[in-house]
Amino acid sequence: MTTPDHESPAPQPPVPALNDRIYRSPAGMAGGVLLLALMGWLGIDALVVGEGRVPWLALASLILGVPLVVAFTLRPAVYANEERLRVRNPFRVVVLPWGRVVSLRSGYSNEAVTADGDKYQLWAVPVSLRARKRASRKEARMQAEAAAGREGRRTRGSRGAFGGPSRGAVVPQVPEGPLRAETDKVMDELRHLHEAHEEAAGPAPQGPGEVTVRWAWEILGPAIAGAVLLVILVAVG
Template identity: 25%
Template sequence: MKQVYRSKAAYVMAWVWLVFVALNVVDLIVRFSGKSSLVALAVLAALTALVYAVALRPATVLTEEGLVGRNPFRTTFLPWASIEDVSVSHSINVRHGDDQVLRLWTPMSSARERAKAQRRGTPAKQRGRFATEPVLSKGEQAAAEAFAGKTHADWVGDQIRDRAESAKRRDEQAGPARVTWSYDSIAVLAVALVLVIVAIVA
């Protein structure tokens, strides 16, 4: 089963930005005023290319065959059995091959999110003599225990580690990593660059 993890906040903000850009592009085309409109279009294109590469494209994808790390300009595929270790700090770091490390762009854990996770893992203090706590179902209790003290990045790191260990127990082949360039990000940047050049030359 394919699972895709990314920064929800960055993803939502990127789509908000794209809607904003679309409205502005329509307005600039309708009220086209020469060079100033071209400059505005070039600025919007450059910022949109950056937003696409940094916020929309990055994703961590778990497939049956292995881990796919989509970073802004490269995509790395790692067979599960080739993964040697997974550590989580600000980002998820996957060690593979000859001490090579794949740093996943998403999900990341900020200091604020980690502090919140630590508070969530600490038992709540009882207040008052007759204080009562809401009764959680078994499913809710299991979820609370699984996420206690963990950020989203920690949880995804655990999923990667579990799949890698399962693959090794099944004696799967530890194939080499496959790295490819992100042609979509390069194409978006190329279009933005062309618009910037047109705005400068016109």
């Protein structure tokens, strides 16, 4: 039996796709589900028992309203991995290679700023000033309790025979680092991915890629159709 001079190389396993970290707004999704349920209940009731133009007006309102509710509540998401940031906003999908991102800013909204000066808001990671204040108050309270516990142990001499705390002493737990709101933690993770990419790329990154923006016609199309139908029905009277 003869053997070929050159054996064909063994097939290489496919390169696994980069795993995305997905960030959404739980409050927004919960609100969207409730709004859709309410709209469905009222709309179907009007379609079934309505008379005259009522069913048509209800149908046009559903065609217009359902895509808008989905766009602003269920649709927004942020997908991040080691190579790029993909932002799915209500009406657009923006792909931002980390090489084109200059900074991630947090003010009254969370934004990604590109090298061209363009700003893209992260709808799925909204800023909550109330959550920030709540985290700050909780951190201050825990720090005060820890300080009071240390002062109490010094004044009452609540240490055991071998230098450790006695059995009845309460040792307050102090958090490692400042407490942060959930959306601020998400921004910290995104900044960590950005910094890790910059360190891996070095001073002269190769092939940073281009920013791509795609309009969400799957949302805009039905919404525009519903708006046109509603205007026609109102105009016809």
